[in-house]
Amino acid sequence: MASGAHVRIDGLGKRYGGVAALAGLDLELEPGITGLLGPNGAGKTTLIRILATLLAPSAGEVRVNGWRAASPADRVEIRRRLGYLPQDLGLYPRFTVFEFVDYLAILKELDDPADRHRRVRAALEAVELEDLAGRKLRTLSGGMRRRVGIAQAIVADPQLLLLDEPTTGLDPEQRMRFRQLIAGLGAQRTVVLSTHLVEDVAAVCTQVVVLWQGRVRFSGTPSGLRQLADGQVWSSPEDGRGAFASWRTETGAYRVLGPRPSAEAEPLPPTVEDGYLLVTARSRQDAAA
Amino acid sequence: MRAVARIEARHLARSPLLWIGVALAAWSTALTFRSEWPALAPASLNAYLNGFLISAGAVWAGAWLGLRDRVSGAADLVAVTPTTPRRLWWARLTSVGAVAAGAFALLYATTLAVSAAAGGRGTPDLRLLADGALGVVLSALVGMTVGRLSGSRTVAVLAGPVWYLLCMVSGDPWGRRLSPALLQLGPDSVELGFVPDPLWPHLAYLLGLVLLVGAGLLTQAARGGGQRPRLAPVLVAALAGLALVGVGGARLVALPETLVILGPDPADWKPPAEAEAVLNDPSFAYPDDGRASSCAGDATLTTCVYPAYRPALARRVNEIVQPVARLLAGLPDVPTRIRMVPTDSGHCNGDEVQMAETTLRWLGPPGTLAGPYLSCALGHAHQPTPSGNPTGDVRDAVKLWALAAGGVVTAEELQRAGDTGLWQLGATGERPSATVAPALAMLELPADRVRAELAPRWERLRAGTLPMSELPGQRP
Numbered sequence: 001m002a003s004g005a006h007v008r009i010d011g012l013g014k015r016y017g018g019v020a021a022l023a024g025l026d027l028e029l030e031p032g033i034t035g036l037l038g039p040n041g042a043g044k045t046t047l048i049r050i051l052a053t054l055l056a057p058s059a060g061e062v063r064v065n066g067w068r069a070a071s072p073a074d075r076v077e078i079r080r081r082l083g084y085l086p087q088d089l090g091l092y093p094r095f096t097v098f099e100f101v102d103y104l105a106i107l108k109e110l111d112d113p114a115d116r117h118r119r120v121r122a123a124l125e126a127v128e129l130e131d132l133a134g135r136k137l138r139t140l141s142g143g144m145r146r147r148v149g150i151a152q153a154i155v156a157d158p159q160l161l162l163l164d165e166p167t168t169g170l171d172p173e174q175r176m177r178f179r180q181l182i183a184g185l186g187a188q189r190t191v192v193l194s195t196h197l198v199e200d201v202a203a204v205c206t207q208v209v210v211l212w213q214g215r216v217r218f219s220g221t222p223s224g225l226r227q228l229a230d231g232q233v234w235s236s237p238e239d240g241r242g243a244f245a246s247w248r249t250e251t252g253a254y255r256v257l258g259p260r261p262s263a264e265a266e267p268l269p270p271t272v273e274d275g276y277l278l279v280t281a282r283s284r285q286d287a288a289a
Numbered sequence: 290m291r292a293v294a295r296i297e298a299r300h301l302a303r304s305p306l307l308w309i310g311v312a313l314a315a316w317s318t319a320l321t322f323r324s325e326w327p328a329l330a331p332a333s334l335n336a337y338l339n340g341f342l343i344s345a346g347a348v349w350a351g352a353w354l355g356l357r358d359r360v361s362g363a364a365d366l367v368a369v370t371p372t373t374p375r376r377l378w379w380a381r382l383t384s385v386g387a388v389a390a391g392a393f394a395l396l397y398a399t400t401l402a403v404s405a406a407a408g409g410r411g412t413p414d415l416r417l418l419a420d421g422a423l424g425v426v427l428s429a430l431v432g433m434t435v436g437r438l439s440g441s442r443t444v445a446v447l448a449g450p451v452w453y454l455l456c457m458v459s460g461d462p463w464g465r466r467l468s469p470a471l472l473q474l475g476p477d478s479v480e481l482g483f484v485p486d487p488l489w490p491h492l493a494y495l496l497g498l499v500l501l502v503g504a505g506l507l508t509q510a511a512r513g514g515g516q517r518p519r520l521a522p523v524l525v526a527a528l529a530g531l532a533l534v535g536v537g538g539a540r541l542v543a544l545p546e547t548l549v550i551l552g553p554d555p556a557d558w559k560p561p562a563e564a565e566a567v568l569n570d571p572s573f574a575y576p577d578d579g580r581a582s583s584c585a586g587d588a589t590l591t592t593c594v595y596p597a598y599r600p601a602l603a604r605r606v607n608e609i610v611q612p613v614a615r616l617l618a619g620l621p622d623v624p625t626r627i628r629m630v631p632t633d634s635g636h637c638n639g640d641e642v643q644m645a646e647t648t649l650r651w652l653g654p655p656g657t658l659a660g661p662y663l664s665c666a667l668g669h670a671h672q673p674t675p676s677g678n679p680t681g682d683v684r685d686a687v688k689l690w691a692l693a694a695g696g697v698v699t700a701e702e703l704q705r706a707g708d709t710g711l712w713q714l715g716a717t718g719e720r721p722s723a724t725v726a727p728a729l730a731m732l733e734l735p736a737d738r739v740r741a742e743l744a745p746r747w748e749r750l751r752a753g754t755l756p757m758s759e760l761p762g763q764r765p
Contacts, residue, residue: 052369079371090362094300106292107370107377113292152366 004031005064005081005160006189007051013059014214016045017276021046022214025060032079033186035201035222036194037276038211044194045087045213048164051192052084064160078108083158087165088151088195093138095235097129100137108156109286123151128174150178161191167200179204202226204273210276212283222272229270229278233257236265244281257281290380291599297384301350310346314339320399326605327409328417330479330596330748336400337417340393341470344456345449347389347425348432354385355436375519378510382430382503389429390422397421404500411479411597417664422614423495424634430453430502437509462501469495473575478631478646479597480580484548490540497533533585535758550632553578561668569594575630590614592627594649598640603644606649606658612694613695614658616736620747637665655697663688668751682724683755687730687743694736703728721758 007029014022017150022043036044039164049055050062053075064081067074092100101120110116124130127147132140137148153161163182163267167175183204195201199223201208208225210218218225233255234243238245240256249255257274258281301307317339325331355668358364367377397418401409425574435448456468465472467661470489477483504526511519549564551557557569567573584593585603590611592603606627617623626641636658642665648657663669667684689706692698703725729737742761749755757763 049365052365054365054368062303076373082369083367084366086365088362090358090364090366092357092363099296100739103296103364107367111292115721137361149366215344221621240505252358258439 001160005187006030006066007041007160007190008063009051009060010063012047012050012057012062012220013058014043014050014055015058020214021033022050022057022081025214025216027209027216027219028125029190029207029254030192031186031188032206033182033191033204033239034192034207034209035205035207036211037196037198039280041213042211043214045153046214048084048162048194050088051160052082052162053078072100074118078160081159081163083156084154085149085153085163085166087168088279089145091137091145093136095137096134097124097137097140097148097151098133100148101105103218105155110156119155119157123155126150126154128177136224143171143174146170159189161189162184162194163191164194165196166193167195167197171182175200196270198273198276205273208272210279212280213287217283218275218279224281225275226270226272227275229257229266229274231273232259233268233270234260235268236261238262238264245277267268290375291379293372293380294384294387297354298388299353301385301388303354304350305389306349306353306418307343307346307392308480309349310343311396313346313397314342314396317342320398322403322407323420324651325728326602326652327404327407327559327599328479328650329409329411329413330406330597331477331650332400332404332409332752333397333413333415333417334474334477337421338470338472339473341456342453343389343392343396343425344454344469345663347385347392347429347434348444348452349677350389351385351429351432351434351438353432354400354447355433355438356442356445357436359440360442373511375507375511376469378507382433382506383669385429385433386426386499389425393422393425396416397574408599408601409597410599411595413592414482414488416492417646420488420492420495421461422470423492423499423599424456427469427495427499427502430499430500430506434509436503437506445548466491466544467494467538469498478550479595480646481550481631482551483555484631485544487541487544490537490544491531492537494537497530497535497537500530500533524555550575553580568633574636575632575639575643577628577638581629586611588628590625590626593630594628595646596648598629602649605652606644609655609658609697613662613691613697616691616694616740617666620666620744621741622628622668622751624662627662635661651655656692659692659695660688663691668753672732682753683750683757683760684753685724686727686731686757686760687750689724690731693728693732694739700729700732703732727757731760734762 009025009027012019012022012025013197025047036047037045046055050057053069056070062069064078067077069075069078098120101123102116104122106115110119119129124133127150129144129147129151132144137145142146146166150166156172167178170178179200182191182193186204186206193200193205205222208220208222211217234240236254236256238261239254240258240261243256243258244263245257246254255268257277318335321335321339326702332668358367401413403542431452432448436445441444455471457719471487474483504523508523545560547561548558549561549568551559551564551567580592581595583596583598583600583603584591585600586592586607590607592606594602610627624637624640624642627644628641628654629646630643631646631647634643634648636643642662644658644661671682689703693700693703706725742748746759
């Protein structure tokens with residue numbers, strides 16, 4: 001069983017032309033599950049791709065267990081310990097599920113065929129694809145393809161597991177199983193989970209990082225993120241004017257995120273999502289100011 | 290990386306792209322089988338020439354492999370593995386090379402097996418196997434490079450036919466020699482091989498191209514993966530490739546385009562301009578080198594061919610020519626032997642008619658076999674028709690009669706030829722009707738009577754001085 005990787009990110013910046021996708025990021029990632037949250041364009045995928053050694057940063061550096069991603073020799077060492085599920089997952093359509101995971105396992109230097117095949121079977125079992133091992137990838141649904149992607153990411157027992165939108169296309173039951181799987185993996189590894197789904201983060205992450213326009217706006221635990229919204233969540237008969245967010249619930253009352261909207265408003269226990277919405281809303285305000 | 294190479298090879302071996310080419314080549318080779326007498330050396334040449342159809346399929350298969358990561362979107366998954374691009378692409382390169390070579394080898398082996406089952410004998414030229422395989426491997430590598438560099442399915446689809454046409458387009462002799470497929474290999478003989486023989490230099494030339502393209506592809510892959518390519522092996526491969534291309538190419542260019550075989554000794558293989566005078570000399574005959582030793586026949590006519598064609602071919606030729614030979618049997622200077630030679634047909638040597646190996650191998654229309662025999666029998670080859678003869682050549686009339694009486698052509702065909710021209714029947718007369726009409730008149734008579742009436746006039750007939758009116762059946 002792999003132990004987790006220690007990831008250190010110092011002053012990380014990435015520019016695409018004149019646009020800064022990441023700006024001066026400093027982070028330390030320890031064994032456990034780190035959720036990357038942020039709206040579209042926040043820089044989550046860019047950060048994941050830099051961590052995956054696919055993109056070279058414009059500034060700063062990434063070290064994994066002390067290996068510098070900028071060094072070609074170190075990069076190979078990082079890749080030896082890396083599992084990666086990209087957001088836009090591509091598979092070889094003519095390969096079977098088993099062949100494809102096996103192929104990538106070979107590229108991940110699992111050289112002993114018997115051991116490799118055992119690991120491939122275990123990975124497929126973990127994502128409940130063992131019965132479809134002989135199916136051609138072109139015949140799979142989106143959710144099944146996503147599970148193949150997860151299987152190839154975990155097949156070599158990586159220390160650092162990077163998952164970019166892993167639950168896209170999974171049904172609720174599969175998402176629940178995926179959370180169980182990730183929770184188990186995160187006990188020993190460093191898992192970075194980029195997602196739009198706050199409930200995934202709330203369910204399994206030990207750390208959460210909220211990105212906004214390439215900057216870290218929050219880094220801490222999910223409960224810490226939730227606590228940011230303490231005293232900021234209300235049940236009100238009226239729409240909250242000037243609130244960060246407000247929406248009508250099934251009881252007919254409004255859930256208001258922000259200052260107390262009215263004297264009749266009653267406080268509600270916050271969720272991680274409330275904390276996230278508060279962070280992004282404040283970031284938007286700061287940016288506007 | 291052998292495991293990757295195996296997986297890739299397994300997939301390539303199942304790729305319809307490659308097998309489209311193999312199927313086309315097999316179909317084309319099967320067509321050749323229908324018309325050519327089986328022998329292993331010509332069969333190996335057919336496999337080689339038709340096998341280049343595989344190259345289009347190899348380009349497609351290579352191109353698809355070259356662009357697969359990009360088109361499928363799996364490039365990132367592959368890139369984040371610790372396997373360096375150079376190692377990965379080396380594995381892919383070897384797999385595509387092995388499968389492409391295997392596809393050609395399969396066609397080659399199947400062609401030889403079918404030929405052997407049909408009775409083909411002799412020794413196939415294994416250099417054709419190596420050359421054809423290298424040509425197909427080069428095609429696959431070119432496809433892989435095109436696919437990798439373009440990343441475009443459209444370009445990949447077009448690459449196959451474009452590459453095939455580029456290789457097949459007949460340019461000047463140099464261009465044809467420097468093509469990955471040697472299309473100008475003749476004349477070829479089961480006994481003497483290719484004259485001139487471009488195969489060794491072409492093999493070196495192709496190997497050099499494979500090394501150059503392979504080294505280029507690996508370097509590009511390594512650079513694309515942000516890896517600094519290891520200079521030494523790439524340099525060695527590139528330099529070796531350049532040397533082989535240079536030496537092989539120079540030798541190919543230096544070879545004469547074609548040589549005429551005037552004898553078994555290579556000193557007797559002459560450029561066409563030099564050989565023309567020799568061949569036009571009626572007294573020229575290919576020397577008896579004792580190689581045509583598979584014989585069949587009887588006292589009227591015996592045919593001898595090279596052993597690779599077996600006595601069966603000699604029997605078949607005899608079946609075609611003997612009915613004609615019987616019509617004239619016993620008359621002075623009528624040949625009693627047909628001998629296979631590696632040069633052109635129709636030379637007469639005493640009682641022997643020399644027939645080109647390619648003519649006998651392809652067993653064209655019966656007239657192409659019986660015609661040269663009759664030319665020798667009637668003295669045509671020794672004393673050509675004087676030009677401007679207004680009455681037609683009396684020997685042509687007898688020749689046409691013999692062809693019809695021997696069953697080689699029908700009277701109707703003869704009649705039609707009288708209107709359209711006699712060259713297809715091997716006659717040279719400038720006035721078809723002047724020779725066809727006497728031939729048809731002789732055809733009305735029993736063959737024995739024609740022969741009996743020709744016998745006292747035979748010498749004058751062979752000299753071309755017999756008046757047409759003295760032929761049997763002519764009205765005064």
